[in-house]
Amino acid sequence: MNTYRVVEHTVRDSYGRIISFLSADWRNLDAVEDALADALVSALESWPKSGIPDKPEAWLLKVAKRRLIDRTRRDRISEKAFAALLAMSENVQHMDFASFPDERLKMLFLCTHPEIDPSMHTPLMLQTVLGIDASRIASAFVVKPSTMGQRLTRAKAKMRSDRLTFSMPDVEELPERLDAVLESVYAAYGSGWEDLGGVDPRRRGLVDEAIYLGRLLSAHMPDESEALGLLALMLHCEARQQARRDDAGSYVPLSEQDTSRWSSSLIAEAERCLHAAARANRIGRFQLMAAIQSVHAQRARTGRTEWQEIALLYEGLSRLSPTLGILVGRAAAVAEAYGPREGLTLLEAIPHAKIGSYQPYWALAAHVHRKLENFGEARTAYSLAIGLCEDRSVRRFLRQRAMEIEQSTRTRT
């Protein structure tokens, strides 16, 4: 492995830990981040020449701390803080790095603090725990980098001024807070996943980061079955990465994917997580979503998809959390299991106000109308689905389907 990659790995592994560790005593997140950024720059400069230190994390921590002390000295912010930093610095000299506490979980929980705007949970997490920069986060969330930068700064200022605590929430608070954490990890995965072609390396990175966080959560909270459920879900989706496009780069829908292109090792890992989760006997939405993907994965062995089973799982899911995505998913599964008419009935039951610019709704509506030979409705729905589409290859795929209607109606008349 070259030095650069080792540095990158160390950074990945240590970033959140060091930030969280320093922030616990020194509440100014910006200052801590600046100091660590400086330390990383020195590492990148000196490690390739002098070799990687035995304890890279300790090295980074020490340098970052020195920067913080320098800064304090310069700013003369407060005598008290300075003393605290000096004491901390003493500590580090004698610290046993085998027992260096993993504070990243606390950091994850802090980023999803109820006092912080929910739309900032995921971006904040990506930045503070993984050290991803604002412009990269912005591009994944389709926002201007400067706007994202401002929002992150504002959220961090709020953490500081409200003195939001860097501690694990109380037991009674935990389920709600964990939900927000899982939700954020899933959102990070989703925004990377949407970039189907993997054309944007920045988004592609988000998928890896989300899985990384999923593993971190599952490893540290093995009793939380939903954390395992989320990891299983992401691994199942990840297993199909290579099958989502054909050799020509065109979009391939799940039902037409070549199962030999699925990763059997990722599927096996996902199944292990799902089984481990089931032991707790507390079913939740991530486990249900993972179970749906697990049924799809069985096609690799059996050659068929058990749509009735999937429809049943969606039924449970829609009672637990009737989000727009899940309602549309349920209609799709029912259409496959019991026929397009049943699917259409469910689609039409979704409140119209919600669906105006929701692309998956129109893609599914087009599909069921085509099956029912309602060509006029199908045409309108395809047009909307294409117009709302962000991905070129999906757009091309839908256009092809829409053209097939034109051809079949032409031959009829």
Added chain:
Amino acid sequence: MHFTLMLFESTEDFAARQNPEKQEEYRAGWSHYVHALRDSGVAVTGFGLHAPETAATVKRSDGTMHVQDGPFTETKEQLGGIFVIDVPDLDTALEWAARAPVNAVEVRQNLPAMK
């Protein structure tokens, strides 16, 4: 809030408008997008522009006006059309920009209308 989406097209895009083989696909791409904009109720107004070589630019130099053929600036991508949309925030405007069938879209918030 009103935002203007300025849609930039490449030379190939402009050429596709005239090319009998590509014309239909080119138009279809736009009509789906326009359909979605109108149907979701965000469209305020919008229009396409003729190709940049049909442009005439009026420029003043040394106090006199000169008319010259072609666009104001010669760049690889040229303005092909404009949409004004009414959405709650910049994020939503950027989402709509991302759906456009072109590779470059400039998004700017409109100033309030003049009295």
